[in-house]
Every structure is written in C-alpha cells, then in structure tokens.
Amino acid sequence: MLQRKLATLIVGGLFIMSSCAVTNKIGERKHIYVQQEGREDKKWKLVWQDDFNGTVIDTSKWTRIPAGSSDWNRHMSIDDACFKMENGKLHLLGINNPDTSVDPRPYLTGGIWSKGKFAFQYGRVEIRAKLGSAQGAWPAMWMLAELDKYGKYPRNGEIDIMEHLNFDKIIYQTTHSYYTLDLGEKTNPPHHGTAQIDAGVYNTYGISWYPDRIVFQLNGKDTFTYPRVEGVDASQWPYDQPFFLLIDQQLGGSWVGEVDRKQLPVEMVIDWVKVYQ
Numbered sequence: 588m589l590q591r592k593l594a595t596l597i598v599g600g601l602f603i604m605s606s607c608a609v610t611n612k613i614g615e616r617k618h619i620y621v622q623q624e625g626r627e628d629k630k631w632k633l634v635w636q637d638d639f640n641g642t643v644i645d646t647s648k649w650t651r652i653p654a655g656s657s658d659w660n661r662h663m664s665i666d667d668a669c670f671k672m673e674n675g676k677l678h679l680l681g682i683n684n685p686d687t688s689v690d691p692r693p694y695l696t697g698g699i700w701s702k703g704k705f706a707f708q709y710g711r712v713e714i715r716a717k718l719g720s721a722q723g724a725w726p727a728m729w730m731l732a733e734l735d736k737y738g739k740y741p742r743n744g745e746i747d748i749m750e751h752l753n754f755d756k757i758i759y760q761t762t763h764s765y766y767t768l769d770l771g772e773k774t775n776p777p778h779h780g781t782a783q784i785d786a787g788v789y790n791t792y793g794i795s796w797y798p799d800r801i802v803f804q805l806n807g808k809d810t811f812t813y814p815r816v817e818g819v820d821a822s823q824w825p826y827d828q829p830f831f832l833l834i835d836q837q838l839g840g841s842w843v844g845e846v847d848r849k850q851l852p853v854e855m856v857i858d859w860v861k862v863y864q
Contacts, residue, residue, distance in 0.1 A: 609632045627709065651698070652697075654692075659725075664690070668682055670697045679696075680836060681836045683695075694838045701832045703831075709796050712793050714748065714860050718751050718790075720787065721846075722850055729746060729832075731745055737822070741768045743828065744764040746801060748803070760810060762813045776813060832860070
C-alpha cells in the first residue's frame, strides 16, 4: 500500500511539474492557459481536451451559445432539440423551429463555447468533426478573445479555424481584425485561405498558433499562414492574448445565403477537441 501511495505521489508530482513547464495561469483565472515563453519550438503537450464520451455536455468546459443579433448567432438556441450526445460524439443541429408560437424564429441552431471556462494563448488546437451540408448551412469552428485587451470587436481579432458554406467542397480559414475590417488591409498580409475537403467524412481542423504567426491546418497538414508583420498598424496583430473556442452549426445570413428549410435538419458531429501547448 505504501509503495502504491509513493508511486501515486511521484506520478502526480511529475504531472504537476510537466504542466508547469508548459503553461502559466493569469492570477486567479485558472481557466486561462498561457503558454510559457520559448515553448513554441518544443514538442507539443496536451493541456486540455474533450472526447464527448458522456451523456450530457460537460458544463465545466462548455456553455451553450445563446441567441444574438448577428448573422452567426441570430438562430442560436439552448433548446435540447439542437444538441445530441451519443456514441462518444456531440451533434450540433440546425432545425426548423417546431413551435414558433413560443419563439418566432423560423430556425434554431446549436453551438457551444468555452468562454469563461477555458481559454489559451498560443498552442495547437485540433477538432475532429464531420460536417453536414444544406442550402444555408454554415458550420464554424473559431476563436474570440477572452479578456478584451484592445477594446470592442473587432479590436481583439477573430480566428476562424474552419467555416463551411452550403455544399462547398472547400473550407475557409480566416483572420479578422480592426486591421482587416476597418482599415481594409486584407492583402498585406493575405488574411484568409481555403482548403479542399470532403465535408461528409471526419476531418481534423486546426491551427498552430505562435507569437509571430497562425498556421491553419487540415488533417495535420499546413494550409495557410497568417504572419505578424513589422512596420504596419499595430492592430494587425491582436493575437497576443488568450482566446476561447466556439463550435457552432449556423444557418443563414448574408454570406451563406437563404436557408432551404426542406433540407433541414442539418448537423455537425464533433468527435473530439484537443489543445496542446
């Protein structure tokens, strides 16, 4: 028994030492993982994950995204009909609203975010998922700033790991910021790329995020890099602060177009999410 306890203490101590070597926390904000300086050239270590093996969403990691007034969240709902957990996977659905007398919106969509529960600064995120296709379907995996270091949107930037439209055979991987949106600097440097996919099978979508660049990836291969550029407006690089994750099955909007309600429901199936630093 004593040997077992000693082994447990040793393993636990090694884990703590390993974790400390990878990540710093910001004061009392224990949910924010800030990669230690100089780790970007070393081997990645897993610091946070969700395999969705339970029967309900892990509320210590995620919150259901509430409705808003933007294209992306106009139809967001916390209704159980937009979420399903089965066989170790999370299903996020876009559906026709079954009862418009209670909620007048024609469609309801499901999404989760880690806001206030998990955020990280620098590292690699990978999300294995299968996308559904329909006219007006807009599944997305993306990131927003946790602490609002530079002010209101888009001052803190946005990192779009993956967006898929309708029945496209490509995904869009993009950065948005005051620099790209308000100043219109979309080519110095180019702020987005595309990658070919088969949306109906499982793919791994991700980024590797460094102090001087964001490398977008698909199935472990680099697809597009957004670098930090010297000699331009400082708003070009707001990506020096912790960001949280959003995964959502969006519907409709000016970019994706009108929704064909006959093609609903549509769903995005998430197998797992992993973050390394």
